[in-house]
Amino acid sequence: MDPGVDSPERLGVVTDAANEGDGEALPVAEAGNLFGDHDDEAYMDLPNENATPQDGDLAMEVGMDLEGMEDDDVEADAEAMQIAADELGIEPPRNLTNIPVPSVDSIDEPDNPANSRFKHLRKGAEHVLEKRPHTVAYPNNAGVVYSTSGLTQNQCYEGQISKSSSNPYTPFTSKLDWEIAKWAKLRGPSSTAFTELMAIDGVQEGLNLSFKNTRELNKFIDGKLPGRPPFEHQEILVGGEVCDVYFRDIIACIHALFGDPDFAPYLVVAPERHYTDESKEERMYHDMHAGRWWWSTQQSVGPGATIVPVIISTDKTQLTLFRNKNAYPIYMTIGNIPKEIRRRPSMRAYVLLGYLPTTRLEYVSNHAQKRRMITNLYHACLGRILQPLVSAGKDGVLMSMANGNLHTGDCPRCQESRNHLENFDTNEIPPARDLNTIMTALKSIDHDPDTFLRTCSATRLKPVAHPFWENLPHVDIYRSITPDILHQLYQGVVKHLFSWVISACGAAEIDARCRRLPQNHNVRLFMKGITSLSRLTGQEHDQICRFLLGLIIDIRLPDSLSNVRLLRSVHAILDFLYFAQYPIHTSTTLELLEDSLMRFHDNKTIFCDLGIRENFNIPKLHFSTHYVELIKLFGTTDNFNTQYTERLHIDLAKDAYAATNRKDEFEQMTAWLDRKEKILRHAQYVEWRLAGSPLPELVDWIPPGLDMHRELYLSKFPTARARSFNQLERDYGATFFIIALRRFISLANNPSLATERQLDTSLWNVHFPFQALPVWHMIKFRRTDPVTGQLSTADSIHVRPARHDKQKSHMLPGRFDTALINDGRGKDYGVKGVLHSLFFSVPGTSNSAAAQDTGSGAYV
Incomplete structure (x- = not known):
């Protein structure tokens, strides 16, 4: 019998060696459960297939699993799905009525010329982002080194702690002395617990430490270790209440960041223009120095000056759940540090500049007066903290890098009224606020308060007496409000979008569809639905966005309305969200960003037709119209994403509060943070000494975060050492695995086979000396x-059959992931969808050289 007669038309084995050899080899097509059922007759005449295993092969027939080869999270997700099914019931099968499912082309609006241009632009927009740009340096002197002090920052630090010492751990007496102090402050228990540990007989003497308890250790750190600038404390009397504000000298903080040895290889001191190639036709934007603002500002300062962009972020956070304790930290960093460094909390590129008052002024009964007082208090405190920047911005200051070189260094944005925020026209972007008019209105308070109030009302300005930014040089406060992915998009526009979709589709239907989603590495499953969730974080909004479009792809709307405009609107907002988060942009990708917003506005009327919205006068949605301009000015949005400073709340506010006794907590929090920073700075110095005191080496180029290279990784040992062919067919659904493997080996050994008939005949010569595979x-x-x-x-990608959980109480469903593979034959979209059934390797005992060279493979 011809072994290929009853086999399905297409069978496939994909291996990591499949592309080696002759490029003209006959392609191996795919096969699996989707192409037909198992037929025993297809294997009847093939030898060595049904041989009875010997006694020594019984272990291979049963299979030998290795425990702990998979992530615990995968097991936990599967168990959570089973528990949810037990509690809520598995979603019953739906009656498959003739629900019109829009095609991809109908969603993408093929009749719309603008969308055709969108697809054409996107097709080749991303590949240029992975290349190193063509750089044009600033033509005149910028970032000039005025002099060299002769000492690096590490050498200056060394002079502060000791004149000369061969002990790299100075002022600690030994490595053990230093390591225990470091552990106590960074990883150790509470202060009381550490004191009790040191009080145990023989501990302190046996370890020969230079401190006996927490108090002595704190005194040692405070007196002998230099650190970042200390905190100052001032009291502000507001009415009858005393408010405490803690802050640092902002110039000293800038010195600390600019001269930090960890940042020396990466620091940027001059603006540049980046292009995709030497033709300089398409501009690229990513870090701040590649934006237009730095270049234009460099022209307004003296020749040779180094611009230090100061980035400020404030956000109130809750310290406790029940005692209503809040903190209002203010963070600072500088734009000279690349965003790839700033985004990592472990790099300490942000400085805690201070804690603002969190008073509620509860004794003030008039709510309007209370709001004005709190606003004035905020501006007064921030004005005091930023006051040193006024003279520094006008006159400049000498600032040393780590290598010793010295340098000098409504819509809140536009005039659109609140009743017209829903308008969007790329050709008629509302003009920015006129800073000269604003400053004239603010200065009128010194002459006539009544005129001041009328002038502020006429210019649509909140009447604040002397706002903190009034005298800051090179600052246009309305242009300085940058895009915020977390609060403007995820917690703003996306939050609105969720509520609109739920209103349009129904909460019960949305939750039911959530429970039907399959597991995926990058998708979190909400087995109880999403409509009942409250206080969603930005991360949870991001996780829901990943499957939102899939939830509604075939949804039925009330009154038999077509769902095409709904899909287009959601699709456009998600496109805008993800384009806005690109770590590097070109002029083309910025056009795609703008087109995405236009597509939403073209289809948003669906929410009005459903009675969900009357208008779209939403400030955060309107601010999206300014994203393109701001990215061109200041660089991509990840330069200013508040997700990074939100993470700092844990390290610089919550952990600090947990280390206090809850009395006069801010004084204790600042002291705790000061000691922690001193320990981290000394750890940096010790590492430098142990490395041989090297000089910093400059890094020429840092990729801006769009590295698409992925490395395939398999564990050293297989999950199951052996699975018989019968098990592969029964448990893994690899129905035609044997024929597919024979076809692959035959083609590898004989790439000259030209016809299917020749290939089918060659299968007779393929024999397997094994009965199971890892x-x-x-x-x-x-x-x-x-x-x-x-x-x-x-x-x-996961491939695992159904199995019992660890307690043997539930049968967990199998998981066979679907993957999109770009094999170059996917027509317009360049991808092909395949269902993975099996990852395997061929044992080394095979008598086929090709089989031995295949390495690992996948059956799809």
Whole structure:
């Protein structure tokens, strides 16, 4: 019998060696459960298939699993799905009525010329982002080194702690002395617990430490270790209440960041223009120095000056859940540090500048008066903290880098009225607020308060007496309000979009569809739905966005309305959200960003037709119209994303509060943070000494975060050492695996086979000297961080049959992931969808050289 007669038309095995050899080899097509049922007759005449295993092969027939080869999170997700099914019931099968499902082309508006241009632009927009740009340096002197002090920052630090010492841990007496002090302040228990540990007989003497308890250690750190600028404390009397404000000298903080040895290789001191190639036709935007603002501001300062962009972020946070304790930290960083460094909390590129008062002025009964007083208090405190920037911005200050070189260094934006915020026209962007008019209105308070109020009302300005930014040089406060992915998009526009979709589709239907979603590495499952969630974080909004469009792709709307405009609106907002987060932009991708917003406005009337919205006068949605201009000025949005400073609340506010006794907490919090920073700075110095006191080496180029390279990773040992062919067919659904493997080996050995008939005949000569194969249940795709060199898992594919949970109480469903593979034959979209059934490797005992060279493979 011809072994190929009853086999399905297409069978496939994909291996990591499949593309080696002759490029003209007959392609191996795919096969699996989607192409037909298992037929035993297809294997009847093939030898060695049904041989009875010997006694020594019984272990291979049963299979030998290796425990702990898969992530605990995968197991936990599967168990959570089963528990949710037990509690809520599995969603019953739907009656498959003739629901009109819009095609991809109908969603993409093929009749719209603008959308055709959108697809044409996107097709080639991203590939240029992965290349190193063509750089044009600032033509005149910028970032000039005025002199060299002769000492690096580490050498200056060394002079502060000791004149000369061969002990790299100075002022600590030994490595053990230093390591215990470091552990106590960064990883150790509470102060009381550490004191009790030191009080145990023989501990302090046996370790020969230079401190006996927490108090002595704190005194040692405060007196002998230099650190970042200390905190100052001032009291402000507001009515009858005394408000405390803690802050640092902002100029000293800028000195600390500019001269930090960890940042020396990456620091940027002059603006540049980046282009995709030497023709300089398409501009690129990413870090601040590649934006237009730095270039234009450099022209307004003296020749040779170094601009230090100061980035300020404030956000109130809750310290406790029940005692209503709040903190209002203010963070600062500088734009000379690349965004890839600033975004990592572990790099300490942000400085805690201070804590603002959190008073509620409860004794003031008039709410309007209370709001004015709190606003004036905010501006007064911030004005005091930023006051040193006035003279520094006008006259400049000498600032040393770590290598010793010395340098000098409504809509809140436009005039659109609140009743017309829903308007959007790329050709008629509302003009920015006139700063000269604003400043004239603010100065009128010194002459006539009544005129001041009328002037502020006429210019649509909040009547604040002397706002903090009034005298700051080179500052246009309305242009300085930058895009905020977290609060403007995720917690603003996306939050509105969720509520509109739920109103349009129904909460019960949305939750039911959430429970039907399959597991995926990059998708979190909400097994109880999303409509009942409250106080969603930005991360949860991001997780829901990943499957939102899939939830509504075939949804039925009330009154038999077509869902095409709904899909287009959601699709456009998600496109805008993800384009806005690109770590590097070109003129083309900025056009795509603008087109996405236009597509939303073209289709948003669906929410009015459904009675959900009457208008779209939403300030955060309107602010999206300014994203393109602001990215061109200041660089991409990840330069200013408040998600990074939100993370700092844990390290610089919540952890600090947890270390206090809850009395006069801010004084204790600042002292705790000061000591922690001193320990971290000394750790930096010790590492430098142990490395041989090297000089900082400058890094020429830092990729701006768009590294698309992924490395395939398989664990060293398979999940199951052996799975028989019968098990592969029964448990993994690899119905035609044997024929597919034979076809692959035959083609590898004979790439000259030209017809299907010749290939089918050659299968008679393929014999397997084994009855089972090692199997992996997961492969990972890893990426390497370009700055730290650390590996992280970017994605994974799971292939695992149904099994019992660890308690043997539930049967967990199998998981066979679907992947999109770009094999160059996916027509317009360049991808092909395949269902993975099996990851395997061929044992080394095979008598086929091709089989031995295939390495690992996948059956799809």
